[in-house]
Amino acid sequence: MGGKKAADADPARSLALLWGSHSKPGRSGLTVRSIVLAAIELADANGLEAVSMRQVADRLEVGTMSLYTHVPGKTELTDLMIDTAFGELYADVDAPSGQPGGWRGALEFIAARNWDLYRRHPWMLHIVGGRPVLGPNATLKYEAELRPLDGIGLSDVEMDSVLALILTHVEGTARLQANMAQTQQDTGMTDAEWWVSNAPLLDKVVDASRFPVASRVGQSAGEEYQAASSPTHALTFGLARILDGVADLIAGRERP
Amino acid sequence: MGGKKAADADPARSLALLWGSHSKPGRSGLTVRSIVLAAIELADANGLEAVSMRQVADRLEVGTMSLYTHVPGKTELTDLMIDTAFGELYADVDAPSGQPGGWRGALEFIAARNWDLYRRHPWMLHIVGGRPVLGPNATLKYEAELRPLDGIGLSDVEMDSVLALILTHVEGTARLQANMAQTQQDTGMTDAEWWVSNAPLLDKVVDASRFPVASRVGQSAGEEYQAASSPTHALTFGLARILDGVADLIAGRERP
DNA sequence: GACCGTACCGTACATCGTACGGCTCGGTTA
DNA sequence: TAACCGAGCCGTACGATGTACGGTACGGTC
Known part of the structure; x- marks a missing residue:
């Protein structure tokens, strides 16, 4: 980053962008919408840290800095990504x-x-x-x-x-x-793999006398989930x- | 980052670091513990993104790469920060x-x-x-x-x-x-300030006929909290x- | 055909994690 | 005492990042 994390000093700008009507594409077909969609595709495929201005621009076959004509900065882009996903x-x-x-x-x-x-x-x-x-x-x-x-x-x-x-x-x-x-x-490594590879190591280091409840409950939960926890x-x-x-x-x- | 986000391919290394006994300081007084404490101080004061290997090293008056003698990488450092805070x-x-x-x-x-x-x-x-x-x-x-x-x-x-x-x-x-x-x-900008500066803008854009419940409840909650929400x-x-x-x-x- | 605003973009800067290779010590052995 | 060695320390370099800045090139209006 260049300087601070300025966030958007101007909330009105963000709101206008969010609620604004779709603008006409310029000579390279670039739109706020197309930028946001490209960013979302990238994030879906490769995770959020794969969404860089350069990557988005590359995907759209456009120069990096061209994005800034349509979007003030990356924070606003992520705001748009969120609302679009909603x-x-x-x-x-x-x-x-x-x-x-x-x-x-x-x-x-x-x-x-x-x-x-x-x-x-x-x-x-x-x-x-x-x-x-x-x-x-x-x-x-x-x-x-x-x-x-x-x-x-x-x-x-x-x-x-x-x-x-x-x-x-x-x-x-x-x-x-x-x-x-x-x-x-x-x-x-699967969670199950991780679990079976770490369980013996942990047993060696966590003695059941100092942590009686934790070792018992942790054992039960671990066997139940074949992992440290089960999100579902x-x-x-x-x-x-x-x-x-x-x-x-x-x-x-x-x-x- | 150089390449992938390798995470730690060797969980045993992390475990040894976490449970390992305190090692003696070398000729510049550098210790795993001192590194972790410096990182935590930095994070407390300036947020997590202020914790870079360079910043931590500077605070300890030590070359950046010296940290890697005691800590395998940044992911392990953050693991240690978490356990220390616990x-x-x-x-x-x-x-x-x-x-x-x-x-x-x-x-x-x-x-x-x-x-x-x-x-x-x-x-x-x-x-x-x-x-x-x-x-x-x-x-x-x-x-x-x-x-x-x-x-x-x-x-x-x-x-x-x-x-x-x-x-x-x-x-x-x-x-x-x-x-x-x-x-x-x-x-x-205070949340209250943000709220009063955004409320009229939002009213203009969110019409109560299309979003009757949202506008009513949002209004009530906003007035109650003087913000979009109240964590406490x-x-x-x-x-x-x-x-x-x-x-x-x-x-x-x-x-x- | 001249003009101009806007879209587009190449380069540069500071920052990041860390690979790599070299230096400089303290301690052990010959 | 001298030689040696491993471990601690670190300077430099690489490929990323977001974006400021200044320049180019085009479409539409006179």
């Missing part, structure tokens, strides 16, 4: 509300959709987003995910809190999943607990 | 179990301790850790945090799952907190729901 989620705004099982079914659907999104685009988890993106698709997502929580006895702030809780949980377990997959690919199990187990807790909250609101 | 948590292994309020009080204590840790060392949230660190302090932490869950009717795997759920939640909300603080510092509120609200859900699980185990 666009895949809800073609029908009322899809979550239409799920069977009331609010609980809807939240399970929302969790699953977000989980799938992170599976398709793991790079979304590695972007350090200062503030929320506030693009059109992010707003649509917010609307779609709030609707099934409307009118079931929660206050506005509680609706937002419940949704945030679910999304934080999904994001956390998805991050675990993505990191494990990434590492598996980098090292060329963490997702469903955690979601079940959270939804039970939310049910308690709603029941409390119903009978005050 | 060492701050539980001087007394039985501290969590000693909390009032049974398992629930203990879990609240654990959540708070981890939250504080991330406040002190926000860089821990930005390290992309492929696999868990498995150092001595990480193991101690695992033991200390599992003990209050032992013997209350949960299976081994359930104990691990409950703990992971709590920790994922804390990490998620702490990441939110850290990102917001970071951005606030980078842009020199998310922490306590989410923790309460989760603990309620865990209570349900335990109750179900008690009366089958």
